[in-house]
Amino acid sequence: MGRPRRVNRHVDGILLFDKPLGVSSNDALQQVRRLYQADKAGHTGSLDPLATGALPICLGEATKLCGVLLDADKHYVAEAQLGVRTSTGDAEGDVIETAAVPSLESLTRAAAGMLGEIEQVPPMYSALKHDGQRLYALARQGIEIERPARRVRIHALQIEPASAPDRFRAQVRCSKGTYVRTLIEDLARMAGSCAHLTALRRTAVAPFEGRALVTLSQLEAAAVQGVEALDRLLLAPAAALAHWPRVAVNDVQAQRLARGQTLALGAAVEPGRVAVIDRTGTLLGLAEVTVAGCLQPRRWLRIERSDRL
Numbered sequence: 001m002g003r004p005r006r007v008n009r010h011v012d013g014i015l016l017f018d019k020p021l022g023v024s025s026n027d028a029l030q031q032v033r034r035l036y037q038a039d040k041a042g043h044t045g046s047l048d049p050l051a052t053g054a055l056p057i058c059l060g061e062a063t064k065l066c067g068v069l070l071d072a073d074k075h076y077v078a079e080a081q082l083g084v085r086t087s088t089g090d091a092e093g094d095v096i097e098t099a100a101v102p103s104l105e106s107l108t109r110a111a112a113g114m115l116g117e118i119e120q121v122p123p124m125y126s127a128l129k130h131d132g133q134r135l136y137a138l139a140r141q142g143i144e145i146e147r148p149a150r151r152v153r154i155h156a157l158q159i160e161p162a163s164a165p166d167r168f169r170a171q172v173r174c175s176k177g178t179y180v181r182t183l184i185e186d187l188a189r190m191a192g193s194c195a196h197l198t199a200l201r202r203t204a205v206a207p208f209e210g211r212a213l214v215t216l217s218q219l220e221a222a223a224v225q226g227v228e229a230l231d232r233l234l235l236a237p238a239a240a241l242a243h244w245p246r247v248a249v250n251d252v253q254a255q256r257l258a259r260g261q262t263l264a265l266g267a268a269v270e271p272g273r274v275a276v277i278d279r280t281g282t283l284l285g286l287a288e289v290t291v292a293g294c295l296q297p298r299r300w301l302r303i304e305r306s307d308r309l
Contacts, residue, residue, distance in 0.1 A: 008039040009227070012060035012301075013234030018213035019047050019055040019202075031216065032057045035223045036230055044069035044205065045176070046127055050090055053202035054213055061301040062237040068286075069240055073155065075204040076172040078197060080184045083166055085194035088125045088139075089181035093196070101166045102191040104159060110190035111157040111170075114183070119149040123182050152178040157187075167198070207243045211235075237301060238283035241275040247287065247295060248277050254284055258302075263295040273298070 015036075019028045025046040033041040042063040044056045053076075058066050083101040086093030122128055124139040124147070138145065153175040160169040170187070172180060181197045188195035204210070214233050222229040253263055257276060269289045276284045276295070285300035 008037050010060055011036055011038050011227075011231060011234070012062050012237060013058075013231065014062050014065075014237060014240060015057045015059065015219075015234055016208055016211050016213050017055045017057050017219075018215045019052055020216055021052050022049050024049050025055060028055055029057055032219065033059075035219055037227075042066045044072070045074070047202060048090075048200070050092065051200040051202065053200075054205045054208070055202070056205055056208065056240075058237075058240075059234070062240070064299050064301055065237055065240045069205065071176050072206040073173060073175055074178070074202055074206075075209065076170075076174070076180050077201045077203055078170045078172060078180050078184060079162055079167065079199040080170065080188070080195045081167050081198050082188060082193055082195045084196055085185065085188075086196040088196075089123050089185055090125075090197040090200075093125070097194050099193045102188070102193040104161055104168060106191040107168060107187060108159045110187050111159050113190060114157055114187060115154050117151055117153050120152050120179060120182050120186070121149050122147050123179055125181075126179065150177055152176075154178070154183070157183075207241075208235075208239070236283065238275065238277065238281065241283065241286075244273065244275040245270065246277050247274045247289070248279065249284070250279065254278055257285065257287065257295065257297045258300050260297060262297075265289065265293050265295055268293065269295075 015032060017028060017032055019025065025043050029041055029043045036059060038059045040060050040063050042058050044058065044066050047053065047055055056069055083099050084095055085097035087096050124144055125136045128135045130138065130145055154172070156171065156173040158171040160171065162169045170184065172183065180200055184195050184197050219230070219233065222233055247265070247269060249257065249263070257263055271289050271291050274287050274289055276287050278284055283301060286298045288296045288298055290296060
């Protein structure tokens, strides 16, 4: 007889996982899902295997918020080597260019010119698709295709010295879709040189700035204690929308919204997207307030009430 099939459980919440080095984002997702025995799980923006740090993982009904978190700003600490450009933009690639090492002052001046909205060409070694194939798979075959530039926003870019004269560290706060490897290459080019990424850590994903990350060892230790210890590590789904305006509804109103019905608001609320909560503060769903002052449900969650924040 084969082993009995594992029965997954329903659990709702968000884990601020500290992705370890050398693990893909999908592998990290599957590790978390397996430890929680969760029926549904999704992550909110890939990190390369060579990158570490904040990877919010949504479980259960919180997976309906993955799209919102994909759009969130990200914070990184990047380390780079100057004077050497590689085929992949990081330390795994072959050296394809060398140049003189610029000063830290010239890098700082270049960084000031990269603040705000910029155009960035995605690297070939990325998970973007072309005709159904990942770009990195094409790159490994020696195939390079033209990639249209994308508009991204660099909110902050601070240059700091590192352990050696030919290295530097960059503190980056940026919009979704920003490739830090490409940012480092473009920064060095503006300073009259070249560079490649040697280490990358995502320190935060909005709106979870300042929240502690949970390491794999912490997660495994909690799993030994049982599901209650694991669940205490989760944030409530409402934490993902902490920066959104909120509209509180009673049980009757919540039932109407859950059926897809529009609700007339008694009080004036600014038009736009809002988080709908019940009297306990539990997130019920995402909705849109119209110009006419009506509340239209957009995405509804079916979760049990929780006191996690």
